[in-house]
Amino acid sequence: MRALEEVFDRLPQSAFRQRFRLAAADRTYLRDKGLPTFLEHARDFVKRRLAPAEPMNDGKQTPFRGHPVFTAQHATATCCRGCLAKWYAIPAGRALTGSEQAHVIEAIARWLRSQSVDGG
Numbered sequence: 001m002r003a004l005e006e007v008f009d010r011l012p013q014s015a016f017r018q019r020f021r022l023a024a025a026d027r028t029y030l031r032d033k034g035l036p037t038f039l040e041h042a043r044d045f046v047k048r049r050l051a052p053a054e055p056m057n058d059g060k061q062t063p064f065r066g067h068p069v070f071t072a073q074h075a076t077a078t079c080c081r082g083c084l085a086k087w088y089a090i091p092a093g094r095a096l097t098g099s100e101q102a103h104v105i106e107a108i109a110r111w112l113r114s115q116s117v118d119g120g
Contacts, residue, residue: 020075022115026068051096
């Protein structure tokens with residue numbers, strides 16, 4: 001599993017990943033509800049949509065809109081098992097461990113913090 005520092009150093013080199021920003025309304029929603037609430041949502045999304053060995057609709061299970069966590073997942077390459085394998089060296093074809101799920105959540109949290117602080 002790659003360290004978050006290494007992944008976050010590489011993410012800016014991807015034009016696709018760099019285009020994701022939280023909209024003003026999402027930043028307000030994040031501020032009003034608080035990061036802990038969003039991280040609970042993220043834990044649930046990761047557990048249901050990403051952690052199984054063979055997630056349903058893998059590669060298409062994370063919408064592009066509808067929740068700030070979805071935007072964060074695309075921005076951090078934590079949206080599908082293929083991206084986890086490529087960016088984080090977390091192999092597909094087996095369930096994510098608890099520590100791998102926590103690693104994904106921390107990546108999402110790190111990105112959400114950056115968006116709420118820098119104004120996106």
